[in-house]
Amino acid sequence: xxxxxxxxxxxxxxxxxxxxxxxxxxxxxxxxxxxxxxxxxxxxxxxxxxxxxxxxxxxxxxxxxxxxxxxxxxxxxxxxxxxxxxxxxxxxxxxxxxxxxxxxxxxxxxxxxxxxxxxxxxxxxxxxxxxxxxxxxxxxxxxxxxxxxxxxxxxxxxxxxxxxxxxxxxxxxxxxxxxxxxxxxxxxxxxxxxxxxxxxxxxxxxxxxxxxxxxxxxxxxxxxxxxxxxxxxxxxxxxxxxxxxxxxxxxxxxxxxxxxxxxxxxxxxxxxxxxxxxxxxxxxxxxxxxxxxxxx
Amino acid sequence: xxxxxxxxxxxxxxxxxxxxxxxxxxxxxxxxxxxxxxxxxxxxxxxxxxxxxxxxxxxxxxxxxxxxxxxxxxxxxxxxxxxxxxxxxxxxxxxxxxxxxxxxxxxxxxxxxxxxxxxxxxxxxxxxxxxxxxxxxxxxxxxxxxxxxxxxxxxxxxxxxxxxxxxxxxxxxxxxxxxxxxxxxxxxxxxxxxxxxxxxxxxxxxxxxxxxxxxxxxxxxxxxxxxxxxxxxxxxxxxxxxxxxxxxxxxxxxxxxxxxxxxxxxxx
Numbered sequence: 407x408x409x410x411x412x413x414x415x416x417x418x419x420x421x422x423x424x425x426x427x428x429x430x431x432x433x434x435x436x437x438x439x440x441x442x443x444x445x446x447x448x449x450x451x452x453x454x455x456x457x458x459x460x461x462x463x464x465x466x467x468x469x470x471x472x473x474x475x476x477x478x479x480x481x482x483x484x485x486x487x488x489x490x491x492x493x494x495x496x497x498x499x500x501x502x503x504x505x506x507x508x509x510x511x512x513x514x515x516x517x518x519x520x521x522x523x524x525x526x527x528x529x530x531x532x533x534x535x536x537x538x539x540x541x542x543x544x545x546x547x548x549x550x551x552x553x554x555x556x557x558x559x560x561x562x563x564x565x566x567x568x569x570x571x572x573x574x575x576x577x578x579x580x581x582x583x584x585x586x587x588x589x590x591x592x593x594x595x596x597x598x599x600x601x602x603x604x605x606x607x608x609x610x611x612x613x614x615x616x617x618x619x620x621x622x623x624x625x626x627x628x629x630x631x632x633x634x635x636x637x638x639x640x641x642x643x644x645x646x647x648x649x650x651x652x653x654x655x656x657x658x659x660x661x662x663x664x665x666x667x668x669x670x671x672x673x674x675x676x677x678x679x680x681x682x683x684x685x686x687x688x689x690x691x692x693x694x695x696x697x698x699x700x701x702x
Numbered sequence: 703x704x705x706x707x708x709x710x711x712x713x714x715x716x717x718x719x720x721x722x723x724x725x726x727x728x729x730x731x732x733x734x735x736x737x738x739x740x741x742x743x744x745x746x747x748x749x750x751x752x753x754x755x756x757x758x759x760x761x762x763x764x765x766x767x768x769x770x771x772x773x774x775x776x777x778x779x780x781x782x783x784x785x786x787x788x789x790x791x792x793x794x795x796x797x798x799x800x801x802x803x804x805x806x807x808x809x810x811x812x813x814x815x816x817x818x819x820x821x822x823x824x825x826x827x828x829x830x831x832x833x834x835x836x837x838x839x840x841x842x843x844x845x846x847x848x849x850x851x852x853x854x855x856x857x858x859x860x861x862x863x864x865x866x867x868x869x870x871x872x873x874x875x876x877x878x879x880x881x882x883x884x885x886x887x888x889x890x891x892x893x894x895x896x897x898x899x900x901x902x903x904x905x906x907x908x909x910x911x912x913x914x915x916x917x918x919x920x921x922x923x924x925x926x927x928x929x930x931x932x933x934x935x936x937x938x939x940x941x942x943x944x945x946x947x948x949x950x951x952x953x954x955x956x957x958x959x960x961x962x963x964x965x966x967x968x969x970x
């Protein structure tokens with residue numbers, strides 16, 4: 407009995423506040439916009455019994471999805487989000503790998519401190535970390551002042567409010583998510599394997615490429631999922647750093663909802679985004695479960 | 703001590719410079735006299751003064767703090783139960799779905815979570831306010847707690863629990879007097895994680911808050927959307943300072959506790 411209660415408590419919470427809401431999103435994405443409260447139709451009315459239920463389902467249609475496919479704003483936003491997410495995941499991997507590698511090869515007594523230094527930004531506000539780049543990347547900002555001062559450029563570069571600023575913001579804020587799984591994979595690596603490879607005639611680079619890199623695969627996979635999936639729906643970074651030039655689907659959804667007050671279209675945008683993310687989310691979950699079982 | 707290679711030293715230096723430079727600049731410029739954030743005009747603490755006279759920010763900070771405390775506490779209870787079920791629960795109907803619901807919110811874009819929760823609250827007729835933000839934050843925080851606690855549960859020696867059960871403890875007693883003390887550091891970090899996630903959340907709070915329950919991130923976002931504001935720099939510096947103190951003191955206490963435990967184990 408008690409075992410059942412321990413299972414049911416978190417289970418029913420997640421069903422009620424995570425699963426059921428998605429069903430509602432799907433339902434509203436099939437509804438029509440209406441100038442009313444709530445601003446969509448039809449609404450389910452149980453007092454009319456079976457007839458009410460039948461007319462409710464009859465009023466649902468795929469109109470919003472047809473609308474999304476005809477207006478190329480949405481296609482472009484999905485594709486541009488995909489492109490931004492792929493490039494910035496790869497960029498984050500390139501920046502994070504040497505850092506995680508350096509941490510895993512540092513003297514043992516340094517490692518807890520280095521680990522804390524990576525986690526510290528992760529605990530401080532995401533919003534503030536994105537915002538901190540605004541003053542650096544602006545036309546009269548510190549980066550341009552510095553570059554002008556050392557004489558690399560003659561006139562300020564426009565970085566803020568361009569996709570470049572979004573890439574910098576994403577790599578910066580998501581870096582700890584990439585570093586931590588990479589570090590935990592690299593730290594477990596047995597150093598004698600590398601020595602064996604070098605004894606057998608590998609150069610250091612070959613030893614890295616043939617031994618270290620494949621053995622850190624789990625960390626690479628986990629880190630890439632942890633960056634790629636949330637970046638696909640990112641809103642804060644394009645809103646603060648991207649300006650009007652950067653098109654991302656998270657921003658489109660936000661504007662559909664808060665500016666246009668078109669709830670059914672916002673829901674349809676969310677349903678398609680979710681459909682695109684189902685495969686990576688399931689793969690991520692598999693990967694996590696496999697690792698948990700391997701450790702247990 | 704092993705010597706660190708020049709390659710590793712360079713990548714550590716560059717990596718940490720990249721992680722910390724923007725925050726250091728932000729803190730330095732919060733003491734700038736000028737309203738123009740990019741021009742240094744002398745040292746001043748006037749923006750901190752302005753900040754503490756700004757009622758709207760103080761109200762929002764109070765709302766945020768209450769939401770964070772309540773939601774992270776609820777999330778810790780639910781998340782610890784979820785972790786226990788996940789690791790020790792054996793097989794039960796719908797376990798894959800359950801673990802899916804634990805892992806999915808960790809990576810699910812905030813806009814989707816926020817929108818779906820809002821539509822749920824509207825359709826059950828719950829007015830948007832403190833309660834709805836708390837429910838929303840509890841939901842995603844409990845998943846983080848569950849992951850943190852389950853990784854601790856996986857790594858500890860199960861025979862300790864079994865010994866307690868053999869000696870006549872009930873399952874609850876065994877959990878309370880054996881399991882809980884061992885997983886306590888993970889439970890505490892789970893609570894802290896839930897607390898900071900709740901303090902930090904903009905997107906989900908924007909969807910689920912009402913007009914009377916504006917949180918600090920919502921306030922900050924509307925202030926910085928169009929430009930840089932020295933008041934926000936001051937506020938950010940305070941928050942960064944609090945987090946730094948919190949994280950450092952937490953890691954020092956856990957380290958001391960670990961050292962003490964090792965000493966006690968050696969003594970017996």
